[in-house]
Amino acid sequence: MPETRPSLDIAARSLAEIGEAIAARGRPPVDNWNPSHCGHSGMRIDREGRWWHEGRRIERDALVRLFASVLRREPDGRHVLVTPVEKLDIDVELAALRVVAMTFEGDGEERRIAFQLNDGEAVILGPDHPLSFRDGMPLVNARGGIEASFERPVYYELAELALLEDPPGLWSNGQFFAFANA
Template identity: 55%
Template sequence: MPERQPPIELQGISLAELQAAIDMRRLPPVDRWNPTHCGDSRMRIARDGTWYHDGAPISRSAMVRLFSTILRREPDGSHVLVTPVEKLTVEVEATAFRAVEMQSEGTRRDRKIGLTLDSGDALILGADHPLRIAEDGAGGPSPRVLVRHGLEAELSRAIYYELAEIALAEGNDPPGVWSDGTFFTLMPGA
């Protein structure tokens, strides 16, 4: 099954156009598939977002995008690739995705923040895609956004700094940002 969905790009589009592009995406219904666990995929997603199979990086971005569409996180925190007939474990070192680009429109409560992911997907930060600051023993606080099916994207340092600049400029207390009608604190554990 070839990957037919090109990556969503933020450059030159409004957040309304971004939302339309997101709405047009058709992702497999992995939340409805519950096959028996078959084993290990021998895949690993490194902390930097690189996908590996049998220890070698997967160099074809279209292949990574395809695999990312059938990935989900199980209630026990493990990650699996799921099809209607099989379920295979995937090792994930930090998060399944990375948020790599940000676009903001509006101010304060009327602000919307769009993010693109290293998988070629995109989302609008809001109630369906909440931001949280996790404590990550490896590197301190880790800003993360819920993507889908329990999967998260870690925000790049540059995006986190952009959000911090917005929070400081707007004087929010506690420091945080609004997006799509929801307030998100930038403080760990808050």
């Protein structure tokens, strides 16, 4: 079945509107599906967040969104594509998703930051979606251990915002994420 849900666009929306839109979106219940492992999908996600199948890049955004909707992170750290009847491994070089845009409201401890992801979803940085660093690169937990890395322009915007704080870091949704040891 083709992906028919439109991307959740964060542009020109308040953080309250973004939060409501996030809450209203349904997702496939991948955490409730426990089919047998069927092998490898022949797919991988490279460091730049591009999806590949058997050496050929998947160019259709709707197809990437469809696959991303059934992506799950296993307790052992592996990424799998899961449906009610099958589970297939997928290789992920850095992070399965990418942050493609951001917006924020407020300053300091009152700030809230929203990220738009390349799978058409959005998250608000905070306790439920924390920021971490791997090899000096920021990653946000998008859902269930699935991480998103940052497109370069968004990373620069994020870093500029972090440099306004002393020590460098980000406040969002009542939590501080330090950049000092990144």
